[in-house]
Amino acid sequence: MKYFPPLQAQLQADALNDNNVRQQLQQCWQQFVKTELYSRDGTRFCLYSRTSLPGWRKPHAALLIVPGRIEAAHKYAELAQDALCSGYQVFVIDHRGQGLAQRPEPDPQLGDVTDFRRYSDDLMQAVSTVRSQTDLPLLALAHSMGSAILYRYxxxxxxxxxxxxxxxxxxxxxxxxxxxxxxxxxxMLMQQLNQRFSRAGWYVPGQGPYQNLPFADNALTLSEERYQWFRDLYQQYPAYQLGGVSWRWLHHALEACTQIQQGVVPAVPMLILQAGADTVVDNQAQNKLAARCAIELHQIADARHELLAGTDAQRQQVFSLINLWLQRVATGPGE
Incomplete structure (x- = not known):
């Protein structure tokens, strides 16, 4: 019988100003095992796993975290710790072209993909690998681009x-x-011209290599502490840094969004959490899909794009909505 433990936050945002807390979070992440996987086209990507925390409760379920664009798996260290302490085995993927996965040549800073389906093919392999390591109920939690990858999968x-x-x-x-x-x-036209006249991808105008923007200029979160934590992380690990997208990425991403809106409805229980003040993705597209496919949707008012790295109050609202939904999804507790 399926049982998903309630997710519980372990840290307040201001704790991330404490070097000891940051070190503890870093040590938690360093205990994750990195597995290198190879896609059907030979591209290398990464899956990170940790099955328990010493002294904490026995895991009752597994959580697969599917990051968004730009993000390295390491960025989810806080959420991973929350889940481990809540009774989950935790798995996190580094998508191709991101984190420590294989990057495009000759510009590893370019967000590029030859076909959006490649991401979902990689996820299919990652899920199969996770299933080879656990038989617990498996919950996938995806952010932004990761949600498109998961839905297409x-x-x-x-x-x-x-x-x-x-x-x-x-x-x-x-x-x-x-x-x-x-x-x-x-x-579509620009990506065709790019393929014809240049081996290197062309950035969409206004985008370029990674920029360490100040908190005041960010559109991602209202939590300055969490924003500064992952900006510091990307300075500490320059290999995680990723810039803007290519015309090819944009073309294939727009195609994927059309396929999501017009394609078959997946047969698993699904929940959409919407950031009310999001300027990165199209909230109306979320509303449209939720209405067409009868997917439960909740909005976190005034929240920016990164719901999982928002303020303490926003994260608590996110976790509460998830936990209430998981209670309805579960068919009963089990060992």
Missing amino acids: LQMTALPLLDAAIFCAPMFGIPTGPLPRLSRFVA
């Missing part, structure tokens, strides 16, 4: 090997201005 497979899926600030649509069809045409 669920659309592509008749046997998802997952028991439930949560999409946080999902990239089910990308803001493209008042003329979305024209934007899709321009993206």
Whole structure:
């Protein structure tokens, strides 16, 4: 019988100003085991796993975290610790082109992909690997681009090997201005020109290599402590840094969003959590999909894009919504 323990936050944001707390979080992450996986096209990506914390409760379920664009798996150290302490085995993926996974050449800072389906193919392999390591109920928790990857994976497979899926600030649509069809045409044209005239990918105008933006200029979170923590992390580990996207990435991402909106409805329990003040993804696309597919959706008012790295009050609201939903998904407690 499926049982998902309630997720409980372990840290307050201001604790991240304490070097001892940061060191403890770092030590927790260092105990994760990194497994290098190779996709069907030979690209190397990474899966990180940890099955328990000494002295804490026995795991009753497993959690697979699917990060968003730019993100390294390490960025989810706080959430991973929350989940471990709550009674989950934890798995986190480094997508191709991100974190410590294989990067595009000749510019490893470029967010690029030859086909968006490659991400979902990689996730399929990662889920299979997770299932080879645990038989516990498996919950997938995805953020932003990771949500698009997870949803497309669920659309592509008749046997998802997952028991439930949560999409946080999902990239089910990308803001493209008042003329979305024209934007899709321009993206397609530019990626074709790029392929014809240049081996290196072209950044979408206004984007470039990684920038360490100050908190005042960020559109991701209202938590200065959490924002500074992951910015410091990316300074400490320069290999995690990633810049803007290529025209090819944008073209394939827009195609994936169309497939999400028009494709089959996955047969697993699903929850959408929406950031009310999100400017990174298209909230109307989330509303449209939720209405068409009868997916439960909750909005965290005034929250910015990174719900899982928001203020303490926002994270508590996120966890409360997840826990109430998990109670309804579960069929009863089990060992």
